[in-house]
Amino acid sequence: MGKEVMLDCLGEACPVPLIKTENALKKLTIGDLLIVHIDHSCAMKNVPEWARKEGHNVEIEEVDDGEWEIFIEKAK
Amino acid sequence: MEKKVEKYDVIIIGGGAAGLTAGIYCGRARLKTLLIEKSLVGGLATYTNEIENYPGFPEGSTGLGLMELFHKQAKKFNVDFKLTDVKSVNLEGDVKTVETFRNKFEAKAVIVATGGKPRLTGAKGEEAFLYDKGISFCATCDAAANTGKTVLVVGSGDAAIEEGMFLTKFADKVIVSVLHDTGKMDCNEIAKAEALANPKMEFIWNSVAHEFFGEERLHTVVLKNLKTDQLIPVKVDSCFLFIGYLPNTDIFKGVLDMNKGGYLLTNEKMETNIEGIFACGDVRDKFLKQVATAVGDGAIAGYSAEKYIAESELFHNQIMQCDKPGIVYVWNAIDPKCREFLPLIEKYEAAYDGKVRITKVDIYKSAGIASRLGVSQVPSIVKIKDGKIEKIIRENICEEELAAAIEE
Missing domain, CATH: 3.40.30.10 (Glutaredoxin)
Known part of the structure; x- marks a missing residue:
């Protein structure tokens, strides 16, 4: 199992969470897990879409109403 | 890693208006129901800033706001939600399986409500600028980031023109690339009149996207005039594509019957060619794709799934x-x-x-x-x-x- 990294994007609107996610993922190695904490629904559209397009595994937990944790497993 | 297996009565794939309505019906029928949505619950409707023709909301509603209410209602009837994409399905037989990245789910019936995804232009360079690099499909998501900027909208249907007008609240200039002759658009007449009168909107007629250029980010879209073959470079900060949708049916190819375009074929009970598999909403081959029609489909699919499960139980436990x-x-x-x-x-x-x-x-x-x-x-x-x-x-x-x- 790789390491787990939390990325806090609470209160941040598009495109900030996506840019932060891209940068954070660059620093990780294959098998690592990035957990992006967001509360803007727009980021729920572009962050998972982008990560899947890049070939990573994505799963999301709704931690509260309008608050999510996006789990991205770096796959390549 | 061995996947955890969980059992349900019904699995609904897709959390748009159709899937959520099917969920409300299944949940209310006390079926153990799981809804799997790949990202944000609410589907394509959440990409729309304003929905004015969904009955019951005379003041209109935002797409996201309306879908949040659907979501809340499905939760009230104990529908479980899983936010991830479906990797594979096995739909034949009495026990259907649906696999995600971490889990394997088993169910007696499956409702496919996977809807559509935005269509791309297919023009050169497009792939390199998708989502984060300048090409977007969601005005409500990316409008604020374009405050004071110049954007290009490709398309002239309801989505293109209505979202284009929404973008003028933020952007300085909204250029619209329209396939048709001067003054002709695919959208409704009200939207067309408003758009033509909007001082921030500019139209390039008879044009299609030809090539996308940029460094890190998109900076120019070259349009092509279909009549003269003239190439028109347009400097932009972002480009929004609203040229229709493609059905999300890749994982069902060769399994479920579909038309040439990939839309699923169903009867009026929303039954597909496989027993116990139903389809509803935009993913179906149908005449009108709207929240209002997705709701009708979803209700039928939920009811059909309930009847199918009751019948299966009667068949196995009593008859056979x-x-x-x-x-x-x-x-x-x-x-x-x-x-x-x-x-x-x-x-x-x-x-x-x-x-x-x-x-x-x-x-x-x-x-x-x-x-x-x-x-x-x-x-x-x-x-x-x-x-x-x-x-x-x-x-x-x-x-x-x-x-x-x-x-x-």
Whole structure:
């Protein structure tokens, strides 16, 4: 199992969470897990879409109403 | 890593208006229901800033706001939600399986409500700038980031023009690339008149996207005039594509029947070609794709799934049971000939109580069980022994035949 990294994007609107996610993922190695904490629904559209397009595994937990944790497993 | 297996009555794939409505119906019918959505619950409707034609909301609603209410209602009926994408499905047989990255789910019925995804132009360079690099499909998501900027909208349908107008609240200039001749658009007349009068909107007629250019980010879209072949470079900060949708049916290819465009074929009960698999919403081959029609589809699919599961249970536990011989009377309540035999069947039911299991199946209510038994003609009598069909009597139904069948 790789390491787990939390990325806090609470209160941040598009495109900030996506840019932060891209940068954070660059620093990780294959098998690592990035957990992006967001509360803007727009980021729920572009962050998972982008990560899947890049070939990573994505799963999301709704931690509260309008608050999510996006789990991205770096796959390549 | 071994995947965890979880069992459900119904799995709904897709959390847009159709999937959520199916969820509300299944949940309310007390079926153990799981809805799998790949990202944000609400589907494509959440990409729309304003929905004015969904009945019950005379003041209009945002797409996201309306879908949040659908979501809340489905949760109220105990629908479970899983936010991830489906990797593979196995839809044949009585137990259907749906696999995600971490889990394997089993269900008696599956409702496909996977909807559509935005279509791309296919122009050169497009792939390199998707989502984060300048090409977007969601005005409500990315409008604020374009405050004071110049954006290009490709398309002239309702989505393109309405979202384009929404973008003018933020951007300095919204250039619209329209496929048609000057003044012709695919959108409704109200939107068209408003757009033409909007001082921030500019139109490039007879044009399509030809090539996308940029460094890290998109900075120029080259349009091509279809009549003159003239290339028109347009400097932009972002480009929004609203040129229709493609169905999300890749994982069902070769399994579920679909039309040339990849949309799923269903009957009016939302049944697909596989028993226990239903489809609803934008993913279906249908005439009008709207939240209002998705809701109707979803209600039917949810109801059909409920009936299918009830029928399966009756079929396996009561009709195809192994503990004693069974007689199934397949009839139609509105057929006089069928009604004639009813007293006879009921007489035998009483006489053989405890020794033979007699079941009456009324095809007027549903033809599902009859078709599982391979019976299309009524009245018919099916004899079941050791959980298998032993004999089907279609002609000469009379006391002697019935007695002989039971005595055998």
